[in-house]
Amino acid sequence: MSTPSAPVLFSFPTKDGLRDALSSFVAKTSADAIAKHGSFAIAISGGNVPKPLGGLIKEPTVQWDKWHVYYVDERVVPLDHADSNHKLCLDTLWSKVPIPQGQIHPIDTNHLDNLQQLSISYAQGLKADSNLPSSGDIPSFDLILLRLGADGHTASLFPGRPALSTSADQLITFAEDAPREPSKRVTFTISVINNALRVAFVCTGAEKAEALKNVLDGPEKGLPASRVKPAYWFVDDSASAKAGYQRTPFDQL
Numbered sequence: 001m002s003t004p005s006a007p008v009l010f011s012f013p014t015k016d017g018l019r020d021a022l023s024s025f026v027a028k029t030s031a032d033a034i035a036k037h038g039s040f041a042i043a044i045s046g047g048n049v050p051k052p053l054g055g056l057i058k059e060p061t062v063q064w065d066k067w068h069v070y071y072v073d074e075r076v077v078p079l080d081h082a083d084s085n086h087k088l089c090l091d092t093l094w095s096k097v098p099i100p101q102g103q104i105h106p107i108d109t110n111h112l113d114n115l116q117q118l119s120i121s122y123a124q125g126l127k128a129d130s131n132l133p134s135s136g137d138i139p140s141f142d143l144i145l146l147r148l149g150a151d152g153h154t155a156s157l158f159p160g161r162p163a164l165s166t167s168a169d170q171l172i173t174f175a176e177d178a179p180r181e182p183s184k185r186v187t188f189t190i191s192v193i194n195n196a197l198r199v200a201f202v203c204t205g206a207e208k209a210e211a212l213k214n215v216l217d218g219p220e221k222g223l224p225a226s227r228v229k230p231a232y233w234f235v236d237d238s239a240s241a242k243a244g245y246q247r248t249p250f251d252q253l
């Protein structure tokens with residue numbers, strides 16, 4: 001199970017169905033990576049990603065001690081702030097499983113008042129981590145999990161904003177005026193996202209239906225999420241209601 005040649009759309013009638021399928025996909029991806037190179041490098045985006053991963057908590061086969069976790073994007077707030085992606089993941093997931101804390105990599109809070117320095121620091125952490133597979137100087141995560149914004153953004157790459165126009169070798173960039181609060185963000189560049197072995201989107205709710213249709217049926221519109229390599233899409237039927245794109249039954253994965 002690696003990068004598909006075209007997006008693969010799994011649509012589920014219920015939240016439980018989506019959660020179970022996503023959990024089994026992540027558990028399998030993790031087992032494959034550990035069998036191959038002894039560890040599992042995963043990056044998780046903000047928004048509502050950790051909740052649908054809840055099925056993993058009771059999954060006995062997951063080797064948590066082999067996980068190395070980064071955040072695809074982070075809101076520039078203290079780590080105990082209600083808007084922090086790290087706090088959300090910690091509360092929802094990491095505090096409930098035996099993953100060594102040193103293998104979870106939040107942003108460096110010494111640089112919250114300097115986005116440039118914060119981005120450099122996160123990029124240096126990625127480069128220095130010998131547990132991360134890489135090709136060239138770009139880390140190659142075993143799995144990157146993304147969400148889709150109603151405006152077509154993903155990670156903190158917003159339509160028409162400079163964060164989308166980084167050079168191919170840049171790992172991390174920032175947004176000072178994201179159209180969604182909190183407005184200060186650091187984010188993986190599209191180069192890092194597209195260098196992952198696998199990318200999966202999680203997308204739920206009727207408010208995402210237009211964006212999902214535009215990304216899957218109209219990639220030529222060039223929304224930020226359309227710049228991501230072909231991915232697995234775990235969505236609910238509300239989100240996929242407007243998309244004509246072909247569905248794949250999850251059991252055919």
Ligand SMILES: O=C1O[C@H](COP(=O)(O)O)[C@@H](O)[C@H](O)[C@H]1O
Pocket residue numbers: 045046047048049073074146147148149150153154155156180204
């Ligand atoms: O601001 C953000 O929102 C998007 C979408 O998240 P959702 O929970 O509304 O679907 C997310 O992709 C991004 O990482 C996050 O920072």
